[in-house]
Amino acid sequence: MLNIDQIRAGYGEGDVLKGVSFTAATAEIHGILGVNGSGKTTLFRVLNDWLPKRAGRTAFSNEELKGYHIGFLETDPYFYPYMKGKEYLGLLKVKNEDYNIDAWNAIFDLPLDQMADEYSTGMKKKLALLGLLAQDRPVLILDEPLSGVDIESNVKFQEIILRLRESGKTILLSSHMLGALTAICDKISLLSGGVITKTYQKEEFSNLEELITAQIKEGLDQQLDELF
Amino acid sequence: MNGLSTILQLRSLQGFRMLRSVGWPLLLLGVPMIAVLSLGVFEGASEGYSLAMIFGIGVLRLHNYRKDHNHLRLLGYNPSIVCMVEYQAIAVFFGIIAWLLVGNYSNLMVMMAVCPIVAILPRVSWTLLKKWLFFPVGWMPLQDFEYRVGMRLAGWMVVALIAFGSLVAYTSPIVPIVSVIFISMITTSWHSAFEPISMIELEQSPTQFLATKLIKSVKYLLLFFLPIGVVFLIHYSDLWYLFVVIVLFGLLINSFAILYKYTGYHRSREKAHGEMAIGMFSMCSLVPFFAPVCLFYLVVYFKKAHQNLNTILC
Numbered sequence: 001m002l003n004i005d006q007i008r009a010g011y012g013e014g015d016v017l018k019g020v021s022f023t024a025a026t027a028e029i030h031g032i033l034g035v036n037g038s039g040k041t042t043l044f045r046v047l048n049d050w051l052p053k054r055a056g057r058t059a060f061s062n063e064e065l066k067g068y069h070i071g072f073l074e075t076d077p078y079f080y081p082y083m084k085g086k087e088y089l090g091l092l093k094v095k096n097e098d099y100n101i102d103a104w105n106a107i108f109d110l111p112l113d114q115m116a117d118e119y120s121t122g123m124k125k126k127l128a129l130l131g132l133l134a135q136d137r138p139v140l141i142l143d144e145p146l147s148g149v150d151i152e153s154n155v156k157f158q159e160i161i162l163r164l165r166e167s168g169k170t171i172l173l174s175s176h177m178l179g180a181l182t183a184i185c186d187k188i189s190l191l192s193g194g195v196i197t198k199t200y201q202k203e204e205f206s207n208l209e210e211l212i213t214a215q216i217k218e219g220l221d222q223q224l225d226e227l228f
Numbered sequence: 229m230n231g232l233s234t235i236l237q238l239r240s241l242q243g244f245r246m247l248r249s250v251g252w253p254l255l256l257l258g259v260p261m262i263a264v265l266s267l268g269v270f271e272g273a274s275e276g277y278s279l280a281m282i283f284g285i286g287v288l289r290l291h292n293y294r295k296d297h298n299h300l301r302l303l304g305y306n307p308s309i310v311c312m313v314e315y316q317a318i319a320v321f322f323g324i325i326a327w328l329l330v331g332n333y334s335n336l337m338v339m340m341a342v343c344p345i346v347a348i349l350p351r352v353s354w355t356l357l358k359k360w361l362f363f364p365v366g367w368m369p370l371q372d373f374e375y376r377v378g379m380r381l382a383g384w385m386v387v388a389l390i391a392f393g394s395l396v397a398y399t400s401p402i403v404p405i406v407s408v409i410f411i412s413m414i415t416t417s418w419h420s421a422f423e424p425i426s427m428i429e430l431e432q433s434p435t436q437f438l439a440t441k442l443i444k445s446v447k448y449l450l451l452f453f454l455p456i457g458v459v460f461l462i463h464y465s466d467l468w469y470l471f472v473v474i475v476l477f478g479l480l481i482n483s484f485a486i487l488y489k490y491t492g493y494h495r496s497r498e499k500a501h502g503e504m505a506i507g508m509f510s511m512c513s514l515v516p517f518f519a520p521v522c523l524f525y526l527v528v529y530f531k532k533a534h535q536n537l538n539t540i541l542c
Binding site: 045048049050066067068071072077078079080081082083087088090091092094095131132135 | 370424426429430495
């Protein structure tokens with residue numbers, strides 16, 4: 001069980017996160033939904049310890065959440081310059097001998113003999129996902145995993161994420177594609193104004209899209225009426 | 229013209245920020261030494277056209293390295309004109325210093341003439357070049373990724389320096405010593421890029437982590453220096469202490485490069501940008517009077533790196 005309790009964090013003087021709290025069970029995919037700038041990436045950075053939290057507590061299985069619990073897929077993954085894809089995965093395999101590079105790469109067919117930092121955005125994301133699988137951490141944080149990848153890989157990503165849940169991983173996932181979130185998540189939390197305003201259960205997903213669209217359109221219609 | 233002056237102002241600001249990132253204590257210590265050394269080089273090189281040649285090679289390298297051509301086009305600037313103005317600003321700066329030093333203005337004239345030629349040259353495709361330039365590194369362990377990547381890029385240069393330092397050593401003891409200095413300086417640049425957090429072994433202690441990195445550096449450097457050292461001792465056994473001092477210099481600056489990297493390591497950044505700091509540290513360590521200061525800095529940076537890694541490693 002991943003427990004996020006009253007997290008406050010930010011850059012400079014103001015707080016971007018103003019007391020974020022939620023829980024994610026083991027073998028659960030928990031979606032985080034929010035508009036640009038709502039703090040999704042900031043939250044993930046805090047959980048990863050990339051940004052210090054100003055208040056609050058993060059725990060996993062009754063101990064403090066640490067770096068070695070987490071596998072993090074960034075929106076825009078970075079790789080060591082002039083290192084081949086195969087070398088990157090080989091380095092992670094040193095710590096996980098069961099990991100079969102060729103078998104996993106057969107899914108995406110990446111040119112592993114090329115330099116990873118020269119890959120396209122989608123290819124970098126696929127390599128980062130393969131690296132995440134090699135790391136085999138209990139908590140996975142996936143920041144926009146489906147953006148920048150082609151439609152075929154999108155389906156493959158979703159299937160892999162579902163299999164990871166089956167294997168007992170706790171997965172936090174953010175996406176701008178509501179359809180993709182509702183298809184694979186068990187819960188979706190709405191992050192707005194630096195707090196989780198509501199958490200939707202799977203049975204509430206059916207009308208979630210209409211609900212959110214209606215909320216957005218409410219103010220927008222009036223603004224557009226004035227402009228046009 | 230207004231846009232070009234804005235670009236020049238921005239470049240000056242970037243330069244100032246780069247200097248500031250080095251840190252004032254190191255800057256105050258290093259600037260006078262760099263100034264003395266540079267003036268000496270300028271004085272020597274300003275006599276003929278050597279300064280213009282060094283400048284031409286430097287600008288050519290910079291021109292091929294820069295990646296902002298398309299960005300400048302997007303902003304509505306002609307990249308060739310921007311490059312020319314930037315290179316000429318550098319040429320005027322160095323050319324005037326050389327002129328004032330030895331009264332030879334021909335270097336400045338040549339430098340000014342070189343700028344427009346370099347500015348209109350197309351960049352050489354790195355993709356085409358690298359196939360020929362990459363050094364085979366399959367024999368190196370994956371865990372030594374800094375050295376694998378470093379050798380891949382500069383392996384032929386290191387091999388050439390080892391060959392030069394060993395085979396031409398009979399002419400003068402300076403040859404092997406210069407080779408060792410160059411190898412040491414090349415290898416410091418291998419500790420500039422930050423590795424992604426997934427490549428760091430999180431369960432290690434900071435002391436163990438840093439010790440592994442430092443020992444690895446010593447191991448590789450001694451491997452590179454060994455052939456040169458053997459030849460040096462054959463020819464100049466009475467000067468053995470000179471070689472030991474230079475080897476220690478190499479080990480010292482590489483250790484500093486590693487500690488500087490992990491002092492500034494952050495999981496969301498990509499590079500240490502320690503060129504200036506390492507350059508100044510190198511110059512200080514070549515002057516016996518400053519050697520204790522360098523050792524002190526090494527201890528300070530070890531503590532800083534340890535502190536920074538404490539927040540990353542579990």
